[in-house]
Amino acid sequence: MLQGKSVIVTGSTSGIGLGIARAFAEQGADVLLNGFGEPDAIDSLRHELETRHGVRVRYSPADLASPAAIRGMADYARGEFGKVDILVNNAGIQHVAPLEEFPEDRWDAILAVNLSSAFHLIKAVLPEMKARRWGRIVNVASAHGLSASPFKSAYVAAKHGLVGLSRAVALEVAEYGVTCNTLCPGYVKTPLVERQIADQVRAHGISADNVVRDVLLAHQARKEFVAVEELAALTLFLCSDAAASMTAAALAMDGGWTQH
Ligand code: NAD
Secondary structure (H helix, E strand, O other): OOOOOEEEEOOOOOHHHHHHHHHHHHOOOEEEEEOOOOHHHHHHHHHHHHHHHOOOEEEEOOOOOOHHHHHHHHHHHHHHHOOOOEEEEOOOOOOOOOHHHOOHHHHHHHHHHHHHHHHHHHHHHHHHHHHHOOEEEEEEOOHHHOOOOOOOHHHHHHHHHHHHHHHHHHHHHHHHOEEEEEEEEOOEOOHHHHHHHHHHHHHHOOOHHHHHHHHHOOOOOOOOOEOHHHHHHHHHHHOOHHHOOOOOOEEEEOOOHHHO
16 A cells, blocks of 8 residues: 555654554555664564565664754655655653652653654655655644643643644645644553553552553543554554545544543
8 A cells, every 4th residue: 555655653663653663564665663772672673574564664763852863864764765755753751740840851851752853853854745745744642632631741731732733734734735633542551651550550559450440541431442553554544545635633542531
């Protein structure tokens, strides 16, 4: 379906981004991986995807807190693949604390990685997408881009910001064949959420099962984690020609959470 297309997926060494990167490779797209991790593990992942799917897979260790590194990553992708057709801004970090105790450096880091990195990367790839009159931008926000929870001020602010940024970009480029949409997932069991479960077990002195049922999935009406594969399938749909008219959308895939 996506042979000949090339895609950057940020934060694709783990969790949702990795699932999305795998799905693109399966569909025949060349993929630029990004994120932190063990060099050997990233190298075997690259090799596995290339040999299994016959696509080119490259890796950029760019730290998304650095605008210069982000621009360098876009240049690297263009140098390796000749173009960037699809951009998935997925990388994100979390910190949970009451506002009065929220560390300022964590606020700055969350805004930089979860919001500003998307601005810098979109800015770097948009001119070529407009010139080719085809492009797809998918930003991974969160149910927290549509509703709030206490103690997650930076994350909620950044994810609401990402929804707003996506809508503004979508309107700016709507006549150039470029779409820009946001995914708003509910809880997905990835390393990011595993860390939150461990923190809550420590904070409340309750079991991990209770944290999942009574805290994390309390508002997720389906009472199941969203699967990475479901988010990857929605991302592929947004990148298909069938989704040409779908732009500026903030798509909840959250087991009903945001309708509570
Ligand atoms: P994860 O922790 O498993 O993966 C995060 C990825 O981002 C990793 O590859 C990591 O190396 C990368 N990353 C972090 N900081 C970076 C930086 N400064 N520069 C480059 N890469 C960096 O997390 P996940 O759960 O897969 O989350 C992916 C996205 O989905 C995030 O934006 C997150 O906010 C969002 N999200 C997650 C959930 C969930 O329940 N897991 C729910 C809604 C939204």
